[in-house]
Amino acid sequence: MKRILTIQDISCFGKCSLTVALPLFSAMGIEAVILPTAVLSTHTMFKGFTCKDLSDQLKPITDHWKNEGITFDAICTGYLGTEEEIDTVIDIIENFRNKDTLVFVDPAMGDNGKLYPAFNEHYAKKNASLCAVADIIDPNITEASFMMDIPYKEFYNEDYVKELLLELSKFGTKTPILTGVSLSNGKTGAMGYDSNTETFFSYQNDKIPASYHGTGDIFSSVLAGAFALGIDRTEALKIAADYTALTIAETEKNPDKPWYGVDFEATIPELIEALRKIKGKNNGV
16 A cells, blocks of 8 residues: 655645545545644634644654654645745655655645735745655646746646746656646646656646635645556546546535535545546556
Protein backbone atom coordinates (compact mmCIF):
# COMPACT_ATOMS: atom_id res chain seq x y z
CA MET A 1 0.00 0.00 0.00
CA LYS A 2 1.29 3.44 -0.91
CA ARG A 3 1.85 5.91 1.93
CA ILE A 4 1.36 9.64 1.36
CA LEU A 5 2.17 12.54 3.68
CA THR A 6 -0.12 15.53 3.31
CA ILE A 7 0.97 18.84 4.83
CA GLN A 8 -1.71 21.51 5.22
CA ASP A 9 -4.13 23.03 7.72
CA ILE A 10 -7.16 21.32 9.21
CA SER A 11 -10.49 23.15 9.38
CA CYS A 12 -12.65 21.38 11.96
CA PHE A 13 -15.79 22.34 10.03
CA GLY A 14 -16.05 23.22 6.37
CA LYS A 15 -14.93 20.34 4.11
CA CYS A 16 -11.54 21.47 2.86
CA SER A 17 -7.81 20.87 3.30
CA LEU A 18 -7.12 17.85 5.54
CA THR A 19 -10.78 16.95 6.17
CA VAL A 20 -11.02 16.40 2.40
CA ALA A 21 -7.58 14.92 1.74
CA LEU A 22 -7.64 12.28 4.47
CA PRO A 23 -10.91 10.52 3.49
CA LEU A 24 -10.18 10.74 -0.23
CA PHE A 25 -6.70 9.24 0.07
CA SER A 26 -8.13 6.47 2.24
CA ALA A 27 -10.88 5.79 -0.30
CA MET A 28 -8.22 5.53 -3.01
CA GLY A 29 -6.46 2.79 -1.05
CA ILE A 30 -3.59 4.99 0.10
CA GLU A 31 -2.32 5.18 3.67
CA ALA A 32 -2.62 8.85 4.62
CA VAL A 33 -0.30 10.52 7.13
CA ILE A 34 -1.19 14.07 8.13
CA LEU A 35 0.98 16.97 9.25
CA PRO A 36 -1.38 19.80 10.31
CA THR A 37 0.09 23.28 9.95
CA ALA A 38 -2.78 24.91 11.85
CA VAL A 39 -6.15 24.05 13.39
CA LEU A 40 -9.10 26.30 12.48
CA SER A 41 -12.59 26.16 13.95
CA THR A 42 -13.99 26.58 10.42
CA HIS A 43 -12.49 27.51 7.09
CA THR A 44 -11.85 31.19 6.41
CA MET A 45 -15.12 31.87 4.56
CA PHE A 46 -16.82 31.90 7.97
CA LYS A 47 -16.70 35.01 10.12
CA GLY A 48 -15.03 34.92 13.52
CA PHE A 49 -13.15 31.66 12.99
CA THR A 50 -10.43 30.66 15.44
CA CYS A 51 -6.96 29.57 14.39
CA LYS A 52 -4.17 27.84 16.29
CA ASP A 53 -0.86 27.96 14.45
CA LEU A 54 1.13 24.71 14.70
CA SER A 55 4.32 25.83 12.97
CA ASP A 56 6.38 25.13 16.06
CA GLN A 57 5.23 21.50 16.04
CA LEU A 58 6.25 20.61 12.49
CA LYS A 59 9.91 19.92 13.24
CA PRO A 60 9.37 17.96 16.50
CA ILE A 61 6.77 15.76 14.79
CA THR A 62 8.91 15.05 11.74
CA ASP A 63 12.04 14.53 13.88
CA HIS A 64 10.12 11.82 15.74
CA TRP A 65 9.10 10.21 12.45
CA LYS A 66 12.70 10.25 11.28
CA ASN A 67 13.83 8.57 14.49
CA GLU A 68 11.17 5.89 13.97
CA GLY A 69 12.34 5.23 10.40
CA ILE A 70 9.01 6.29 8.88
CA THR A 71 9.14 6.84 5.11
CA PHE A 72 6.73 8.07 2.45
CA ASP A 73 6.01 7.12 -1.15
CA ALA A 74 4.66 10.61 -1.78
CA ILE A 75 4.56 13.99 -0.07
CA CYS A 76 1.96 16.59 -0.96
CA THR A 77 1.40 20.12 0.31
CA GLY A 78 -1.60 22.41 0.35
CA TYR A 79 -2.35 25.77 1.95
CA LEU A 80 0.64 27.09 3.92
CA GLY A 81 0.18 30.24 5.97
CA THR A 82 3.59 31.91 6.15
CA GLU A 83 6.91 32.18 4.36
CA GLU A 84 8.60 30.61 7.38
CA GLU A 85 6.28 27.63 7.07
CA ILE A 86 7.28 27.23 3.43
CA ASP A 87 10.96 27.08 4.45
CA THR A 88 10.14 24.45 7.08
CA VAL A 89 8.19 22.36 4.59
CA ILE A 90 11.02 22.51 2.06
CA ASP A 91 13.36 21.17 4.75
CA ILE A 92 10.89 18.37 5.56
CA ILE A 93 10.64 17.39 1.90
CA GLU A 94 14.41 17.30 1.49
CA ASN A 95 14.77 15.33 4.72
CA PHE A 96 12.30 12.59 3.74
CA ARG A 97 12.50 12.29 -0.01
CA ASN A 98 14.52 9.66 -1.82
CA LYS A 99 14.89 8.90 -5.53
CA ASP A 100 11.43 7.26 -5.61
CA THR A 101 9.49 9.80 -3.53
CA LEU A 102 6.85 11.77 -5.46
CA VAL A 103 6.53 15.40 -4.33
CA PHE A 104 3.26 17.15 -5.24
CA VAL A 105 2.73 20.85 -4.44
CA ASP A 106 -0.54 22.77 -4.58
CA PRO A 107 0.56 26.41 -4.06
CA ALA A 108 -2.83 27.50 -2.73
CA MET A 109 -2.84 31.29 -2.39
CA GLY A 110 -5.35 32.93 -4.73
CA ASP A 111 -8.00 32.78 -7.44
CA ASN A 112 -9.82 34.95 -9.95
CA GLY A 113 -6.85 37.24 -10.44
CA LYS A 114 -6.34 38.04 -6.76
CA LEU A 115 -4.29 36.67 -3.89
CA TYR A 116 -6.11 35.63 -0.72
CA PRO A 117 -6.25 38.52 1.80
CA ALA A 118 -3.50 37.11 4.04
CA PHE A 119 -0.92 37.01 1.23
CA ASN A 120 1.17 39.47 -0.80
CA GLU A 121 3.38 39.24 -3.88
CA HIS A 122 6.46 38.42 -1.81
CA TYR A 123 4.65 35.38 -0.42
CA ALA A 124 3.74 34.36 -3.97
CA LYS A 125 7.40 34.43 -4.99
CA LYS A 126 8.24 32.32 -1.93
CA ASN A 127 5.87 29.65 -3.22
CA ALA A 128 8.01 29.46 -6.34
CA SER A 129 10.86 28.11 -4.21
CA LEU A 130 8.55 25.39 -2.91
CA CYS A 131 7.44 24.52 -6.44
CA ALA A 132 11.11 24.23 -7.41
CA VAL A 133 11.55 21.13 -5.22
CA ALA A 134 8.37 19.43 -6.49
CA ASP A 135 7.89 16.78 -9.16
CA ILE A 136 4.34 17.93 -9.86
CA ILE A 137 2.64 21.27 -9.13
CA ASP A 138 -0.96 22.29 -9.80
CA PRO A 139 -1.47 26.05 -9.45
CA ASN A 140 -4.42 27.79 -11.02
CA ILE A 141 -3.83 30.60 -13.51
CA THR A 142 -3.93 33.27 -10.79
CA GLU A 143 -1.30 31.52 -8.67
CA ALA A 144 0.93 30.85 -11.67
CA SER A 145 0.79 34.44 -12.87
CA PHE A 146 1.72 35.83 -9.43
CA MET A 147 4.63 33.42 -9.00
CA MET A 148 6.09 34.40 -12.38
CA ASP A 149 5.12 38.08 -12.74
CA ILE A 150 3.16 37.29 -15.89
CA PRO A 151 -0.03 39.38 -16.24
CA TYR A 152 -3.19 37.51 -15.28
CA LYS A 153 -5.75 37.10 -18.04
CA GLU A 154 -9.40 36.39 -17.41
CA PHE A 155 -9.84 35.62 -21.09
CA TYR A 156 -7.05 33.70 -22.76
CA ASN A 157 -6.19 31.18 -25.46
CA GLU A 158 -4.26 27.93 -25.47
CA ASP A 159 -1.00 29.68 -26.33
CA TYR A 160 -1.21 31.70 -23.10
CA VAL A 161 -1.72 28.51 -21.06
CA LYS A 162 1.24 26.86 -22.76
CA GLU A 163 3.39 29.92 -22.08
CA LEU A 164 2.56 29.72 -18.37
CA LEU A 165 3.37 26.01 -18.27
CA LEU A 166 6.72 26.45 -19.99
CA GLU A 167 7.66 29.23 -17.58
CA LEU A 168 6.56 27.11 -14.59
CA SER A 169 8.77 24.26 -15.78
CA LYS A 170 11.77 26.59 -15.46
CA PHE A 171 11.36 26.45 -11.68
CA GLY A 172 12.67 22.89 -11.93
CA THR A 173 9.44 20.97 -11.49
CA LYS A 174 9.12 18.06 -13.91
CA THR A 175 5.38 18.30 -14.48
CA PRO A 176 3.57 21.62 -13.99
CA ILE A 177 -0.22 21.41 -14.30
CA LEU A 178 -2.55 24.41 -14.56
CA THR A 179 -6.03 23.94 -13.10
CA GLY A 180 -9.25 25.75 -13.88
CA VAL A 181 -8.30 25.94 -17.56
CA SER A 182 -11.08 26.51 -20.08
CA LEU A 183 -10.02 25.82 -23.67
CA SER A 184 -13.50 26.28 -25.20
CA ASN A 185 -16.89 27.65 -24.25
CA GLY A 186 -18.73 25.53 -21.68
CA LYS A 187 -15.68 23.44 -20.87
CA THR A 188 -13.17 23.43 -18.02
CA GLY A 189 -10.35 21.23 -16.82
CA ALA A 190 -6.57 21.27 -16.67
CA MET A 191 -3.50 21.28 -18.89
CA GLY A 192 -0.03 20.03 -18.03
CA TYR A 193 3.47 19.88 -19.45
CA ASP A 194 5.89 16.97 -19.23
CA SER A 195 9.38 18.50 -19.28
CA ASN A 196 11.01 15.11 -19.84
CA THR A 197 9.20 14.49 -23.13
CA GLU A 198 8.49 18.18 -23.87
CA THR A 199 4.83 17.39 -24.51
CA PHE A 200 1.58 18.99 -23.34
CA PHE A 201 -1.43 17.04 -22.10
CA SER A 202 -4.91 18.14 -21.08
CA TYR A 203 -8.40 17.09 -20.14
CA GLN A 204 -11.65 19.05 -20.43
CA ASN A 205 -15.15 18.23 -19.22
CA ASP A 206 -18.44 20.13 -19.10
CA LYS A 207 -18.37 23.17 -16.84
CA ILE A 208 -21.07 23.17 -14.17
CA PRO A 209 -22.40 26.70 -13.53
CA ALA A 210 -21.89 26.56 -9.75
CA SER A 211 -19.10 27.37 -7.32
CA TYR A 212 -18.37 25.84 -3.91
CA HIS A 213 -15.59 26.17 -1.37
CA GLY A 214 -13.12 23.27 -1.23
CA THR A 215 -13.44 21.94 -4.77
CA GLY A 216 -9.81 22.84 -5.47
CA ASP A 217 -8.77 20.71 -2.49
CA ILE A 218 -10.84 17.82 -3.83
CA PHE A 219 -9.26 18.08 -7.28
CA SER A 220 -5.72 18.29 -5.87
CA SER A 221 -6.25 15.40 -3.46
CA VAL A 222 -7.55 13.05 -6.13
CA LEU A 223 -4.90 14.18 -8.60
CA ALA A 224 -2.06 13.68 -6.10
CA GLY A 225 -3.50 10.29 -5.13
CA ALA A 226 -3.77 9.20 -8.74
CA PHE A 227 -0.15 10.13 -9.45
CA ALA A 228 0.97 8.37 -6.25
CA LEU A 229 -0.77 5.23 -7.51
CA GLY A 230 1.13 5.46 -10.79
CA ILE A 231 -1.88 6.30 -12.93
CA ASP A 232 -1.12 7.77 -16.36
CA ARG A 233 -1.02 11.58 -16.36
CA THR A 234 -3.98 12.15 -18.70
CA GLU A 235 -6.03 9.52 -16.89
CA ALA A 236 -5.10 11.20 -13.59
CA LEU A 237 -6.41 14.54 -14.87
CA LYS A 238 -9.61 12.86 -16.06
CA ILE A 239 -10.40 11.11 -12.80
CA ALA A 240 -9.69 14.25 -10.73
CA ALA A 241 -11.70 16.57 -12.99
CA ASP A 242 -14.63 14.20 -13.43
CA TYR A 243 -14.83 13.43 -9.72
CA THR A 244 -14.77 17.14 -8.82
CA ALA A 245 -17.53 17.85 -11.33
CA LEU A 246 -19.54 14.93 -9.97
CA THR A 247 -19.34 16.27 -6.40
CA ILE A 248 -20.53 19.70 -7.55
CA ALA A 249 -23.44 18.16 -9.46
CA GLU A 250 -24.37 16.04 -6.44
CA THR A 251 -24.27 19.08 -4.16
CA GLU A 252 -26.55 21.00 -6.52
CA LYS A 253 -29.21 18.36 -5.83
CA ASN A 254 -29.05 19.07 -2.09
CA PRO A 255 -32.01 21.29 -1.13
CA ASP A 256 -29.97 22.74 1.75
CA LYS A 257 -27.26 23.94 -0.70
CA PRO A 258 -24.31 23.72 1.74
CA TRP A 259 -22.33 26.75 0.49
CA TYR A 260 -19.43 25.94 2.82
CA GLY A 261 -18.45 22.74 0.96
CA VAL A 262 -19.53 19.97 -1.39
CA ASP A 263 -21.14 16.62 -0.69
CA PHE A 264 -18.08 14.58 -1.70
CA GLU A 265 -18.95 11.90 0.88
CA ALA A 266 -21.93 10.84 -1.23
CA THR A 267 -19.80 10.29 -4.34
CA ILE A 268 -16.89 8.33 -2.85
CA PRO A 269 -18.32 5.03 -4.22
CA GLU A 270 -18.05 6.49 -7.75
CA LEU A 271 -14.41 7.42 -7.12
CA ILE A 272 -13.64 3.88 -5.97
CA GLU A 273 -15.41 2.46 -9.04
CA ALA A 274 -13.47 4.75 -11.39
CA LEU A 275 -10.20 3.54 -9.87
CA ARG A 276 -11.33 -0.08 -10.14
CA LYS A 277 -12.01 0.38 -13.87
CA ILE A 278 -8.57 1.92 -14.42
CA LYS A 279 -6.93 -0.95 -12.56
CA GLY A 280 -8.93 -3.45 -14.60
CA LYS A 281 -7.98 -1.75 -17.86
CA ASN A 282 -4.31 -1.67 -16.94
CA ASN A 283 -4.48 -5.39 -16.07
CA GLY A 284 -6.22 -6.16 -19.35
CA VAL A 285 -9.50 -7.10 -17.66
